[in-house]
Amino acid sequence: MNEHLDDILYPPIEPYQTGDLIVGDGNRVYWEQSGNPDGKPVVFLHGGPGAGTSPWHRRFFDPAKYRIILFDQRGCGRSTPHASEPDADLRHNTTWHLVADIELLRKNLAIDRWQIFGGSWGSALALAYAEAYPQAVTEIVLRGVFTLRRHELEWFYEGGASAIFPDAWDDFIAPIPVLERARMMEAYHRRLADPDPAVHVPAGMSWSRWEATTLTLLPDAELIAAMTEPAAATAFARIENHYFLNRGWFEEGQLIAGAEAIRDIPTVIVQGRYDVCTPPMTAWDLRRALPDAEFVMVPDAAHAASEPGIARALRAATDRFADEPVREYVAAVSDESESIADEPDAAAGEQDLVEEGDVEGPQDGSEESAAALDSAEETAAEGAEDESEEGAAEDTERTEDAEHTEVEHSEGDEPDGDVSSGDEAESEASVTDEPEGEASVVDEPRAKSRKEKRKDRKARGRKGAFGDDAGESDDSESAGVQEPSEAR
Numbered sequence: 001m002n003e004h005l006d007d008i009l010y011p012p013i014e015p016y017q018t019g020d021l022i023v024g025d026g027n028r029v030y031w032e033q034s035g036n037p038d039g040k041p042v043v044f045l046h047g048g049p050g051a052g053t054s055p056w057h058r059r060f061f062d063p064a065k066y067r068i069i070l071f072d073q074r075g076c077g078r079s080t081p082h083a084s085e086p087d088a089d090l091r092h093n094t095t096w097h098l099v100a101d102i103e104l105l106r107k108n109l110a111i112d113r114w115q116i117f118g119g120s121w122g123s124a125l126a127l128a129y130a131e132a133y134p135q136a137v138t139e140i141v142l143r144g145v146f147t148l149r150r151h152e153l154e155w156f157y158e159g160g161a162s163a164i165f166p167d168a169w170d171d172f173i174a175p176i177p178v179l180e181r182a183r184m185m186e187a188y189h190r191r192l193a194d195p196d197p198a199v200h201v202p203a204g205m206s207w208s209r210w211e212a213t214t215l216t217l218l219p220d221a222e223l224i225a226a227m228t229e230p231a232a233a234t235a236f237a238r239i240e241n242h243y244f245l246n247r248g249w250f251e252e253g254q255l256i257a258g259a260e261a262i263r264d265i266p267t268v269i270v271q272g273r274y275d276v277c278t279p280p281m282t283a284w285d286l287r288r289a290l291p292d293a294e295f296v297m298v299p300d301a302a303h304a305a306s307e308p309g310i311a312r313a314l315r316a317a318t319d320r321f322a323d324e325p326v327r328e329y330v331a332a333v334s335d336e337s338e339s340i341a342d343e344p345d346a347a348a349g350e351q352d353l354v355e356e357g358d359v360e361g362p363q364d365g366s367e368e369s370a371a372a373l374d375s376a377e378e379t380a381a382e383g384a385e386d387e388s389e390e391g392a393a394e395d396t397e398r399t400e401d402a403e404h405t406e407v408e409h410s411e412g413d414e415p416d417g418d419v420s421s422g423d424e425a426e427s428e429a430s431v432t433d434e435p436e437g438e439a440s441v442v443d444e445p446r447a448k449s450r451k452e453k454r455k456d457r458k459a460r461g462r463k464g465a466f467g468d469d470a471g472e473s474d475d476s477e478s479a480g481v482q483e484p485s486e487a488r
Helices: 055-060 095-108 121-132 150-157 166-173 184-192 197-214 221-227 230-245 254-262 280-289 308-323 346-352 366-394 400-413 450-459
Strands: 017-024 027-035 040-045 066-071 114-119 137-143 267-272 294-298 353-355
Touching (some): 040 055, 040 308, 055 066, 055 308, 095 121, 114 121, 121 137, 121 254, 184 197, 197 221, 254 280, 267 308, 280 294
Parallel strands (some): 040 066, 267 294
16 A cells, blocks of 8 residues: 555655653553664654554654654554453543643653644644644644534534535445435434444444545545455544544644644645635635645545645655754743743653553653643643633623523533543543632623633533443533533
8 A cells, every 4th residue: 555655755665663641530541663763753643533643654853853753642553451351441431531632642751842743633642742842842734724623513414525525525425324414414423322332332433434435636535445454444543533523622623723822833735625624714724824824725636645645745844844954942922821941751651651561560650641631631732711801801791691602602612621531540530630720801800710600611522432421420410421512
């Protein structure tokens, strides 16, 4: 597969080191290193979420100049437990868990700063990580930009893309009864969450076939066959659906609005002109937010990194950055994130790294992972809260009813990112135990703190993660998919 890239990418290579990173919550994340151990560090963030990495992903980077790090995100690829298992529990699989995992991996590998390379969902994760830890990022390479805004998700999963692929869309909706087709993501969630393999495996294959069919400008039978392998397709579909129903645990438009934090980081954006999965509108919005970024519109490509024009542009970006000196990090005026010097020593996390062949794993990294999780979420939350405070200062004469309406709208549109800890002894992390923020600047008797607002959202219920019943507090009324009005 991908032999047509031999004249574009670097030759195949094998990793010089592999292992598992114990991240807590019962999860082990597979990682590997290849290329030059003394080269410029780069971390590859795969798509999906749930797609996993492949050996050919190493080939975007000059092995003589780069220290290439690949890892499989929670629940997919060679990471365990795998989301294809009938009783898969995704409560501890969210964007902010993945951001914390990336930071923990950086510290375990004793890397000061590294380049971030991500496409499709990987571009969203790259932006989330870079905006939370800009001081740890040297450059950013993005492909097929995707930020999980409502209109992006509804375009692809609620009928918009059927205008381009009506035949594939008919296959996608065929397993769903007519009365459920108004909310396809929710309808698929009910089947993907079913513990019976006779239900969730066909649903996973159908979900994955729809995406595989639309990824490339010309049909790619090999790609479709690989993406519809039952175990891989089930994990891919379950994780994607879980993230998309919750809109990535982002505020609407958060990644574009938060781009100010990374404006001084050298960035290349590569976008296929005929990308149906993640149309160019999102990459263009990001370009407006990052006017100094290099923007490459590939005229004869869709979404996949394996398409020749996109692969060529991605290699050109990594080649350029390989030879450029690393800029010194200078915090933006609005940047309130901690510096690396203020974070736990990188060596402190080395006990959490399990290399290939280790029989007895060392103690887990749940405490440091939890700290990174809290830091990432707080950085994102502060950015969103700053915007709300500015708006409040401009309009302090709002009535109590108007404020109530705004809060209800925010709670309905923002899927809860709270992740309660499970029964595993490895994890003590909880995203609810964050420091309290400043009160909102509203002319009311007393505005609620950020912690109180999170508790209110928690009391209103959560969106579907498999296994919600097992670990929810009494505040949660039900597990699974919420009412349609909230899920959309």
